[in-house]
Amino acid sequence: MDVRLWTFILVGLSFALYIGVAIWSRASSTKEFYVAGTGVSPLANGMATAADWMSAASFISMAGLISFMGYDGSVYLMGWTGGYVLLALLLAPYLRKFGAYTVPEFVGQRYYSQVARVVAVACAIFVSFTYVSGQMRGVGIVFSRFLEVDVTVGVIIGMGIVLFYAVLGGMKGITYTQVAQYCVLIFAYMVPAFFLAVMLSGTFIPQLGFGGADPESGAFLLDKLDGLHRELGFTAxxxxxxxxxxxxxxxxxxxxxxxxxxxxxIRFYTVPKVRDARVSVGWALLFIAILYTTAPAVAVFARANLLDTVAGQPYDAMPEWFSKWEDTGLITFDDRDADGNIRYVADPDENELTIDRDIMVLANPEISRLPNWVVGLVAAGGLAAALSTAAGLLLVISSAISHDL
Known part of the structure; x- marks a missing residue:
């Protein structure tokens, strides 16, 4: 089966799973709608928090940033991981202890001010709308490339799925749907990483593989990548x-x-006790770490494969994935010297190839010639990451409007 059919199957199955979970766990009371009845176990809440945290930015964009920025991209790993630790230590347990339904409610009661509550509502809505737009871009990229539908149509389909289980299930439905989405996204992220680790370093563990040696040449992968960068004029x-x-x-x-x-x-309002909030923080950090420690390896694998495949190669010899991504506008080739070869270099006056960083994780399985089902699986994982965060953001918006205004 081709990539498109595999993607239809895997994305369709994942959407059916989310809808089924939402129906099974739909909210039946106000408390279940806003805070899942405060009955979510720490393990489930940790998994849902990880899915909420690891948006399209983590799944799609982070490894892409690191693959282009190299060592400098580590600031995103440190910043996003450190932000979660900051949240876990200074915010989560105390918010749960306070017992409010929403953050604006906490702010209003804590400072005895309705004005402060309204300001918090405005901030929550502004942040949520800004962030959800990024998730929808991820949805649009996946739909336009792998399912070959218009970006707008893809966004509408994605938002329709999210609205269905968000409205039906509230926080309870979203929580258990996010548990399912975490399982999908982490499986989709790790499977190609395992494949590539074996192919490029001979080891099964990606975290070790990106510092390992090529099984054929014996050269360390990072040394090889440094050499390729220097040849093309990039910083090592x-x-x-x-x-x-x-x-x-x-x-x-x-x-x-x-x-x-x-x-x-708001995820930390859903557990029964303050202690459970702290425990769920630990679980979430573990689940997040699985992806975040793999991202640098995925970035190295993707960058090495990309340079080997396109730099200095004839344009007419490019594989099908190249033209497919060209159709989306996320890869552009301008043959300035009309020699038919792709000149991909650091000098902007000589460079002929422009690549959007957001495609690296999604295109990596195709660049590496992995099985078509792996390509479809990564597409389903990218959608899971984007939709899980979008659902949480929509609940923030709806709660702020209905409960706090």
Whole structure:
């Protein structure tokens, strides 16, 4: 079967799973709609929190950023992970202890001010709408490339699925749907990583593979990538260009920003006790770490395969995936010297190839010639990551409007 058919099957099955879980766990009371009846186990809440946290930015974009930025991309890993630790230590247990339904309600009661509550509502809605637009871009990319439908149609389908289980199930339905989405997204992320680790380093564990050696040449993968970068005029992959002060402030900004994401904060209202909030934080950190420790390896594998496949190669010899991504506008080739070869170099005046960083994780299985079902699985995983976060954000918006205004 071709990639499109596999994608239809796997995406369709995953959507059916989400809808089925939402129907099974639909809310039957106000408390279940807003805080899942405060009856979610720490393990389930940890898994749902991980799915909520690992949006399309984590699944699709983070490894893409690292693959292009190299060592400098580590600020995103440190910032986003550090932000979660900040949330876990300073916010989550105390919010659960307070017992409010929403963050604006907590702010209003904590500061004895209806004005503060309204300001918190405005902030929550603004942040949520901004963030959900990024998730929908991820949905649009997947639908336009793998299912070959218009981006707008893809976004409408994705939002329709989210609205169905968000309205039907409220926080309870979203929580258990996010548990299912975490299972889908982590499986979809790890399977190609295992394949590539074996292919490029001879080891099954991606976290070890990206620092390993090529089974054929014996050269270390990172040394090979550094050499390719230097040949093409890029900074060596393992060399950083940012100063310590830049790294510090970028990491701090990412930490503070992600610690305050409203759709993650409300997850800690759903457990029975304050202690359960702390335990669920630990579970969530474990589940997040599985993907976050794999992302640098995926970035290295993707970058090495991309450079081997396209740099200096004839345009007419490019495989089918190249033209498919060209159709989406996320890869563009401008043959400036009319020699028919792809010149991919650091010098912008000589470079002929432009690649959107967001395609790296999604295109990686095709670039590496993995089985078609793996390509479809990654597409389903990208949708799971985007939809899980979008559902949490929509609940924040609806709760802010219906409960706090």
């Amino acid at each position: 992959y393992t060399d950083g260009t940012k100063s310590m002060i830049d790294v510090f402030f970028i990491t701090a900004a990412l930490m503070v920003g992600t610690a305050g994401l409203p759709h993650v904060i």
